[in-house]
Amino acid sequence: MAVTSHPELGRAIRHLRDPESLQVGPKRLIDYPRAGRRGIRRWIPSWKLALGASALGFAGIVMGLMVAYAKTPIPTANSNVKDQKTVVYWASDNGKTRGTQELGRFGDVDRRIVTGKAIPQVVKDAVVAAEDRSFYTNKSGISPTGILRAAWTNARGGSLQGGSTITQQYVKNYFLESDRTMSRKAKEFFISVKVAREASKDEIMENYLNTIYWGRNTYGIEAAARAYFGRSAKDLTPSQAAFLAGIINGPELSDPHDGDDERERAEIRWNYVLDGMEKMGTLAPEDRPAKFPKVIKQRPGNSLSGQTGYLMRMVEKELLARGYSPEEIKTGGLKVYTTFDKKLVQAGVEAVKTFLPDPPDRVQVAMASIDVETGAVKAIYGGHDYIKRSRNAATEDTAMAGSTFKPFCLVAALDNGISLKSRFSGASPLYLPKSDYPKPVRNFGNHPYGFLDLPAATANSVNTVYMQLNREVGPKKTREAAVKAGIPSDTSGFNDGLGNVLGSADVRPIDMASAYATFAGQGVRREHYIIEVVDTPDKKNSYVHGRSTDDAKEKQAFERDVMADTVYAMQQVVTRGSGGYARSLGRPVAGKTGTSQESQSAWFVGFTPQVSTAVAMYRLGKNDKGQDVLPPMGPYRTITGSSYPVRIWTEYMQKAVEGMPIEQFPEPAWVGVPQNPMPTLTTTQQTPTTTLPTWTLTPTGRPTETGRPTWPTQTTAEPTTTTTERTPDPTQTTTTRRGGGGGD
Known part of the structure; x- marks a missing residue:
């Protein structure tokens, strides 16, 4: 009998060859290291073990992905994804x-x-051809081959690649931050799958086209179409x-x-897209464009230079006042x-450049x-250039009103029964009781007049007449009339x-234009405004x-008759x-x-029945504080x-009323009762020799006018009739700034 045929002897021999073969106990679940193998073979897993481990690992990965998918919600859109x-x-x-037309x-x-x-x-077809030709057929929203390609590039140390479908790009732009990390890519993966299951292709495409960056600081197809072609997306x-x-x-x-x-x-990309559209069947070969499109040059940024900044700032302030937040x-x-x-x-x-180019x-x-x-x-003309000085001269700066305030006194007088036919002394200087006014009142250039009715006094801007009228009416009523017309009470x-x-x-010039618009509108007060409509998305x-x-x-x-008389007197100017x-x-x-005292400001505020416009000139003090005397300019010493x-x-105004019908102001109503007080107030030692003026009266002793410039762009000849513009006496003594207007 052979030795190996005996069971006990066989075990002994195997023990000598492999001591572990004699181990007793329960059978191992995983035979690893492998029993019955020696050397390195003990550490090489069997195919059964390898297959089982792979299956278990794959199941674990799947379970992990399922858990991650379930725990990754579709987040809310980025707070700035729809910023516009x-x-x-x-104005139309x-x-x-x-x-x-866009202002800014x-x-x-x-x-x-x-x-x-x-x-x-x-x-949409062009974008699909360029970015993701499987967009409409891909149900998962991701591209496995693209992801593997990106992973391979990333693993080799290259820049982080996208491997992105349109859905993934949409998710990245719409829901996620732009950081380029693997964790963000993982979120993008799961959210893309969810979005592809829950959102329609049309919804994904619409949001994608509204959020992607297109260069030239534009986001979305509409802004891009306008930036590159100057037209709406619907017209591409x-x-x-x-x-x-x-x-x-x-x-x-x-x-x-x-x-x-x-x-x-x-051009290479353009042809690539057209090739793709042909292959996809969304563009017939005979319809393929032959020429590369003409792209417009990039427009400069919305500059605030010139007047734009003043206007935009006005709009911003008005929007804030209307309750719109800065955001x-x-x-x-x-x-x-x-x-x-x-x-x-x-x-x-x-207009400013024509007369004051520098x-x-x-x-x-x-x-x-x-x-x-x-x-x-x-x-609005807010200044020469917003970039150089951002403070709006028409709406934020102020200047002494000078004689442009006299019509408010005239309105108060008419409203209180004093007729245009009332006459007052135009003597200059005029001395009032010191309790009323402590300083002598002088006309512009200290020129004396005789007795004048109110239209003549308005035409000639006679300070002494209007001081008497204001004393008769009451200065409080003059102020109240100004407020009713549109001058802010503060x-x-x-x-x-x-x-x-x-x-x-x-x-402010804008307040003067608004107040005079009340006169032009026959006493109807309308608040000025700058915004017609605000549309929110x-x-x-x-x-x-x-x-x-x-x-x-x-x-x-104000009553219409009062306005008719006021406007009649102001027409005489x-x-x-x-x-x-x-x-x-x-x-x-x-x-x-x-013209204010010492010529610190100069105005003309005028109107037609349709348009009211105020023009002011003044000189800023040093460091933009206060105001200085206007220096001589051009042919004008003052x-x-x-x-x-x-x-x-x-x-x-030539441009402002162009094309408008010529409208007439109402005829004067001659309201009130004429007043003809005799001159009982102390005047100068010399009694004025002028008689009661007619409508064409020119004051006696009229100083020689300064020469008038030739304006090369002025198409309409300057009237040849003389006016009462004068050069003040160089030796004239002036009062302090709060003394009021200069009478011009």
């Missing part, structure tokens, strides 16, 4: 409340959200759509106007339709123009002193002027007074010149309202 710049528009030129924007993001219906199919041609789709993966490297390399890359203004995508007429704003700029240092010009019928602000220098009639108040917080309870309603501030230059407008004009202001006003 607020766009401000010029066809009478509508919504203009179409607030905010840093150029994005305009559009609905899927506003995106043509050719754009197949060639233009292919261009925009082609540059998605590198817009900053594909702008044709940045260089030859960029143009070449853009809404910057990122809310508001559409703000203003009253500003682009042509008239430019007309104001040109004003002396610190000399400011301001203009405000208002539609009489509505109160809409049509034009205006600096506004008081009930007798000298208020000479314009001691520091007023959801239309829920929109604003329309006149519909808000916060909007001031128009009201009859133009027909035979210091505002004679405005006659070249060729239609009825009423207004008032004004700057008065009848010099540059009335000329700038007339030049501007």
Whole structure:
């Protein structure tokens, strides 16, 4: 019998060969290290073990992915994903409340959200051909091959790759931050799968096209279409759509106007997209564009230079006053339709340049123009350049009103039964009781007049007559009339002193234009405004002027007959007074010149029945504090309202009333009772020798006028009739600044 045939002996022999073979006990679940193997073979797993371990590992991965998928919700959209710049528009030129020409924007993001219906199919097809040709057939929302390719590149130390489908790009832009980490890519993976299951392809495509970056600081297809082609996305041609789709993966490297390399890359991508559209069947070969589209040059940023900054700042302040938050203004995508007429704003700029192309240092010009019928602000000249000086001369600066305040006294007088036919002494100087006014009152140039009725006194801006009239009426009523017309009650220098009639108040040009618009509107007070409509993206917080309870309603501030007489007297300023230059407008004009004491400011505020405009000049003090005397300019030794202001006003108004019908002011009603007080007040030692003036009276002893300049751009000849503009006596003693106006 063989030795090995005996069981015990066989075990003993095997023990000698492999001691572990004699181990007793329960059978191992996992035979590893492998029993019955020696050396390295003991550590090589069996195929059964390898297969089982692989299956177990795969099951673990699947379970892990399932848990991660279940625990990864679709987050809310990024807070800035729908940020849109607020766009401000010029007024419509066809009478509508919504203009179409862009004035400027607030905010840093150029994005305009559009609905899927506003995106043509050719754009969607081009984007699919460029970015993800399996978009409509891929149900998972991810690309395994793309992910593997990206993982391989990343593993080799390359830059973090996307491997992204359109769905993944949408998820990244819409829901996630832009950090380039593996954890963010993992979230992108799970969210993309969920989005692909829960959202429609149309919804994904619409949101994708509204959020991706397209270069030129634009986000979304609508902003991109306007930036590269100057048109809306709905109007894009197949060639233009292919261009925009082609540059998605590198817009900053594909702008044709940045260089030859960029143009070449853009053309290569353009052809790639068109090839893809043909292969996909979304573009017939015969419809394939033959020429690369013409891309417009990038427009400069929305500069605030010139007048733009002044207008935009006005809009911003008004929006804040209307309750819109700074965040809404910057990122809310508001559409703000203003009253500003682009042509008239430019007309104001040109008018100033015509007469003051290079004003002396610190000399400011301001203009405000208002539609009489509505109160809409049509034009503003806030200064030479917002970039150089951001303070708005027309709405933030003030200047002494001078004689432009006299019409408020006239209104108060008429309203209290004093007729235009009332006569007062025009002697100069005039001494009033010191309890009323402690200093002598002088006319401009200290020129004396005889007895004048109120139209003549208005035409000649006679200080002494208006001081007597103000004393008769009561300065408080003069101030109240100014407030009723539109001058804010908190205006600096506004008081009930007798000298208020000479314009001691520091007023804003826009308030003067608004107050005189009340006169032009036959006593109807309309608050001036600059915003017609504000549209919000959801239309829920929109604003329309006149519909808000916060909007001031128009009201009859003065009787029509009182206004008819007031306007009649103010017409005399133009027909035979210091505002004679405005006659070249060729239609009825009423207004008032004004010059403050020591010529620290000069005004002309005038109106037709349709438009009221104020022009002011003044000189800032050093360091932008206070005001200095206006220096001689051009042919004028002294700057008065009848010099540059009335000329700038007339030049501007030529454009402002262009195409408007010529309307007449109402005939005077001659309200009230004439008053003819005899001169009982102390005057100068010399008794004036002038007699009661007629409508064409020119005061005696009229000083020689300074020469008038030749204005090369003035198309209408200056009236040849003489006016009462004068050069003041160089030796004239002036009072302090609060003494009021200079009488011009």
